[in-house]
Amino acid sequence: MKTRMLIFFICCAFIINAQTQKKVHPNLNGITCKTCHSCDIPTKENPCVIPCPREKMVSIDQSPEEGPLVLTIDKFKKQTDIYAPVIFSHRLHAEMSGMSGGCKMCHHYNPPGQVIGCSDCHELIRKRTDVSKPDLKGAYHRQCMECHRTWSGKVECESCHTINGKKQETDSKTLIAKSEKRIHPKIIAPTILKFNTPKATGKVVTFYHSQHVDLFGLECQSCHTNESCVKCHAKDKTALLKAKTTEQKHAVCSSCHNTKQNCSSCHFNSVQEGFNHAVKTGFDISKFHGKISCSTCHTEKGKFTGLNSECINCHGKWTQENFQHKVTGVILDETHQALECTDCHQEKNYSKPICSSCHEDKSFPKNVPGKLIKKNG
Amino acid sequence: MVNQSRRDFLKTAALAGTAVTGLSSKTKAAPKNILSEDRMGVLVDTTVCIGCRKCEWACKTAHNLETPSIEVYDDRSVFQTMRRPNSKSLTVVNEYKNSVEEKFPINVKVQCMHCDHPACVSACIVGAFSKEENGSVIWDTDKCIGCRYCMVACPFQVPAFEFESALKPDIKKCDFCFERTKEGKLPACTEICPVEAVTYGQREDLVKAAHQKIKNYPDRYINRVFGEYEVGGTSWIYLASKEFEKLDFPKLGKDPAPGVSEAIQHGIFAYFVPPVALYALLGGVMWINKNKKKSENEEI
Ligand code: SF4
Ligand code: SF4
Ligand code: SF4
Numbered sequence: 001m002k003t004r005m006l007i008f009f010i011c012c013a014f015i016i017n018a019q020t021q022k023k024v025h026p027n028l029n030g031i032t033c034k035t036c037h038s039c040d041i042p043t044k045e046n047p048c049v050i051p052c053p054r055e056k057m058v059s060i061d062q063s064p065e066e067g068p069l070v071l072t073i074d075k076f077k078k079q080t081d082i083y084a085p086v087i088f089s090h091r092l093h094a095e096m097s098g099m100s101g102g103c104k105m106c107h108h109y110n111p112p113g114q115v116i117g118c119s120d121c122h123e124l125i126r127k128r129t130d131v132s133k134p135d136l137k138g139a140y141h142r143q144c145m146e147c148h149r150t151w152s153g154k155v156e157c158e159s160c161h162t163i164n165g166k167k168q169e170t171d172s173k174t175l176i177a178k179s180e181k182r183i184h185p186k187i188i189a190p191t192i193l194k195f196n197t198p199k200a201t202g203k204v205v206t207f208y209h210s211q212h213v214d215l216f217g218l219e220c221q222s223c224h225t226n227e228s229c230v231k232c233h234a235k236d237k238t239a240l241l242k243a244k245t246t247e248q249k250h251a252v253c254s255s256c257h258n259t260k261q262n263c264s265s266c267h268f269n270s271v272q273e274g275f276n277h278a279v280k281t282g283f284d285i286s287k288f289h290g291k292i293s294c295s296t297c298h299t300e301k302g303k304f305t306g307l308n309s310e311c312i313n314c315h316g317k318w319t320q321e322n323f324q325h326k327v328t329g330v331i332l333d334e335t336h337q338a339l340e341c342t343d344c345h346q347e348k349n350y351s352k353p354i355c356s357s358c359h360e361d362k363s364f365p366k367n368v369p370g371k372l373i374k375k376n377g
Numbered sequence: 378m379v380n381q382s383r384r385d386f387l388k389t390a391a392l393a394g395t396a397v398t399g400l401s402s403k404t405k406a407a408p409k410n411i412l413s414e415d416r417m418g419v420l421v422d423t424t425v426c427i428g429c430r431k432c433e434w435a436c437k438t439a440h441n442l443e444t445p446s447i448e449v450y451d452d453r454s455v456f457q458t459m460r461r462p463n464s465k466s467l468t469v470v471n472e473y474k475n476s477v478e479e480k481f482p483i484n485v486k487v488q489c490m491h492c493d494h495p496a497c498v499s500a501c502i503v504g505a506f507s508k509e510e511n512g513s514v515i516w517d518t519d520k521c522i523g524c525r526y527c528m529v530a531c532p533f534q535v536p537a538f539e540f541e542s543a544l545k546p547d548i549k550k551c552d553f554c555f556e557r558t559k560e561g562k563l564p565a566c567t568e569i570c571p572v573e574a575v576t577y578g579q580r581e582d583l584v585k586a587a588h589q590k591i592k593n594y595p596d597r598y599i600n601r602v603f604g605e606y607e608v609g610g611t612s613w614i615y616l617a618s619k620e621f622e623k624l625d626f627p628k629l630g631k632d633p634a635p636g637v638s639e640a641i642q643h644g645i646f647a648y649f650v651p652p653v654a655l656y657a658l659l660g661g662v663m664w665i666n667k668n669k670k671k672s673e674n675e676e677i
Contacts, residue, residue: 082447127563131420131578132586138573145427145572150480155429156451157571163448 036111049109049121062103062115064094070179072172075124076137083161087175095184099224099231106143118143151229189213189220194271202267208274215275217293223252283309288327310348318350329373336369344369412493416512417558418580418612419567420587421486423624424597426574428456428472428484432566436468436488439554439565459625462488464539464549468566473624483617485624486566486575488551489514489535490604491612494633500530512580512612513553521548532608532629553612580612587616609633 033040039048067090074085097105107115122139123130134142149155162168170178195205212218250259257266278284289297297314298304311318318341325332336344344353353369355362430450437444442465456472468488475483495514498506505520506527516527523546527536536550554564562568567577576583587602603621604614607629615621622628 126568126573127561127577129578129582131576131582132589134573134576137571138576141571141573142425149427154451154453155427157429157431158448158451 036109064091064098067091067094067103067115070176072176073140075119081164083157084164084172086160087172087179089179089182092179092182092184096229098187098220101221101225147229192274197267199263199267202264202269204268204270204272205266206268206272206274211274215294217295223255281309311350312348325370326373330368330370331373332370410498410508411510412508413510413512414581416493416510416580416612417553417577418491418512418583418614419564420576420578420583421613421615422574422576422590423483423485423615423617425572426470426484426486426570427572428453428470428482429571430455430470431569431571432486432575433466433468433470435565435569436551437466439557440467440552442466456482460487462535462537462550464537467549467551471625475618477618483619483624484574485615485617488566488613489553490533491551491553492532492608492633493611494609496530496532496608496633497527497536500526502526509555511553511555511558513555513558514612515552515555516548516550518547521546523547532627580614583614587614590616606631 033042036050037048038050039046042048069089069091071088071090072085073088077085093106094103097103103115104110106118109121110116118139119136122134122136124136126135126137128135133139144160145155148159157163189209191208191210193207193209195207197203197205212223213220247254253259253266273279278286294304297307307313316322320337323341325337341350343357344355345351346354353364355364355367355369359367431447434444434447434450436442453472459471460466460469462469468486470484470486473483473485475481491508491512491514493508495506495508497516498508498514500506501516502524503520503522505518505522506514506516508514523538525536525538525548527548528534528538536548539547539549554562554566557564563577567573567575576586578586584602584605587605591598591600591602598616598618599620601621602614602616603626604611609632615626617624
């Protein structure tokens with residue numbers, strides 16, 4: 001009896017847990033509870049969130065418009081009498097973060113569902129027992145200073161805070177109104193970038209930015225990580241152009257390309273055409289494979305060579321069941337439907353069919369084994 | 378009060394300690410020179426510190442030292458010279474070049490380390506210094522005779538001598554904000570720090586947290602928690618991105634420094650108590666007895 005009760009209670013706990021889990025995290029794409037929680041049944045009181053190695057945390061990006069426009073950070077009002085609350089232009093900062101890591105730059109622990117604010121994890125009171133993560137004030141300032149320091153090299157408190165009791169030029173209401181209007185212009189991605197390098201042969205690198213995004217499926221943050229405002233807005237650009245080592249220059253490329261060898265795959269003497277699978281490999285993907293991402297076929301990470309172009313390599317043996325002939329633009333008539341694929345398509349890439357094994361006087365495309373339709377896509 | 382078994386009496390200064398507690402039997406003073414397992418500490422993360430020097434300001438304010446207005450502390454030109462804590466500034470922040478990321482110089486806050494086996498305590502011939510249950514190493518101004526042995530003994534060169542008042546010589550150093558923590562407040566510097574580069578907590582937890590940080594961010598930190606073992610452990614412990622010796626931390630072994638100073642002290646004073654010290658000690662006894670009487674009177 002006792003064990004039955006126990007099982008009943010455990011079941012109840014799991015059901016309740018599953019329900020609340022759905023409520024708290026509506027779309028857990030492929031993430032299990034254990035990605036973030038160390039115990040079996042996390043509760044609000046004891047979420048048992050695993051210690052925070054940021055880079056391993058799950059983060060979901062939202063658009064800046066979904067967040068608040070301006071926030072007045074006055075959580076510490078009671079604790080400090082030195083500095084006045086900060087009026088924080090959240091929208092502007094969210095837009096700026098697009099180039100440097102997105103929401104997760106600040107909301108580094110951000111599972112699917114509602115965005116988790118800083119104060120959900122970081123304690124308001126500094127005198128606390130859990131010292132494994134900074135308190136709220138520390139967490140805020142660490143985030144701010146990470147970028148603001150690169151901006152001016154200074155850490156003046158007064159660039160964000162006003163000092164209590166000191167006469168101010170603008171009151172907080174006007175400041176809030178002003179902050180609401182501050183929007184970062186949309187960052188427009190370039191199509192092509194041409195780099196002139198100091199290399200004697202292979203001076204020019206043509207970088208198709210659009211292809212890397214649209215075709216190769218990279219996110220902004222795949223390359224643009226930890227780029228602070230200075231990257232675009234530096235007052236002193238020479239500091240940025242300052243001698244970088246070859247390694248530093250290639251850093252952004254080398255996460256995917258082997259930049260230690262194969263220089264000539266990017267370095268040419270003139271501007272190059274964009275990537276074309278047919279030209280480069282002899283396998284034309286524009287007909288049937290144009291819309292899938294590289295990694296669908298090239299499954300081994302970072303390796304894009306050595307695939308066999310025979311259909312069977314990826315698709316297995318074609319049969320009536322797994323192949324809809326109409327995608328080729330021909331709906332087969334009943335007679336031809338009954339045949340094996342290889343009866344007509346004797347080449348390994350299933351290209352042009354031959355009719356001569358049955359019909360001496362017929363050939364494709366003069367004669368069609370069914371009905372021609374318009375191909376979609 | 379904490380369970381007796383959770384404490385480890387400091388051998389070096391137990392004598393002075395028991396003498397004092399013995400004399401003031403009726404006043405329930407907190408036990409001295411013990412190493413409580415619950416003792417507090419501070420974790421200084423030099424990779425987080427931004428060198429805003431607000432801690433310097435807060436420390437002075439909390440100790441009623443002459444303090445310029447807070448805006449003055451935005452001036453970073455002070456970093457051009459290396460500074461040491463002195464009688465007017467119990468803590469100072471220095472700056473070092475960061476060769477990896479120039480925009481983020483390394484700032485290091487310096488103050489008393491509140492050693493677990495403090496050399497100053499065992500060097501003090503009148504027992505003015507003590508290691509308190511909460512981890513702080515403090516001294517009794519009224520007992521101090523100005524001999525400056527603590528200055529010589531301290532492996533971190535922390536205690537400073539107040540030269541101004543010749544009549545009432547006194548040592549000055551960070552007291553871990555003893556008065557504030559007694560009232561349940563945070564040490565002033567740890568309270569004000571905007572980025573919480575200085576985290577106040579139980580030393581045990583801080584050591585754990587420090588190692589967790591190193592494990593999580595092996596690129597950010599070198600694999601060493603300064604003060605975990607140095608001179609037998611200190612209450613203030615440090616994390617850094619490069620070797621501590623390059624940040625002007627002294628090169629120290631794991632053995633408590635008192636061993637060294639004790640030998641010196643005992644060599645000199647084994648059969649000889651300097652008259653001043655004796656005088657001070659007697660003075661101390663009188664003072665305690667007076668207090669005892671007072672409190673007895675109050676009790677009536
Ligand atoms: S310890 Fe904190 S208050 Fe002191 S300089 Fe560093 S960041 Fe500023
Ligand atoms: S650092 Fe020096 S003054 Fe501070 S406790 Fe240690 S020995 Fe004493
Ligand atoms: S603990 Fe107190 S005395 Fe020591 S440095 Fe901090 S503020 Fe100054």
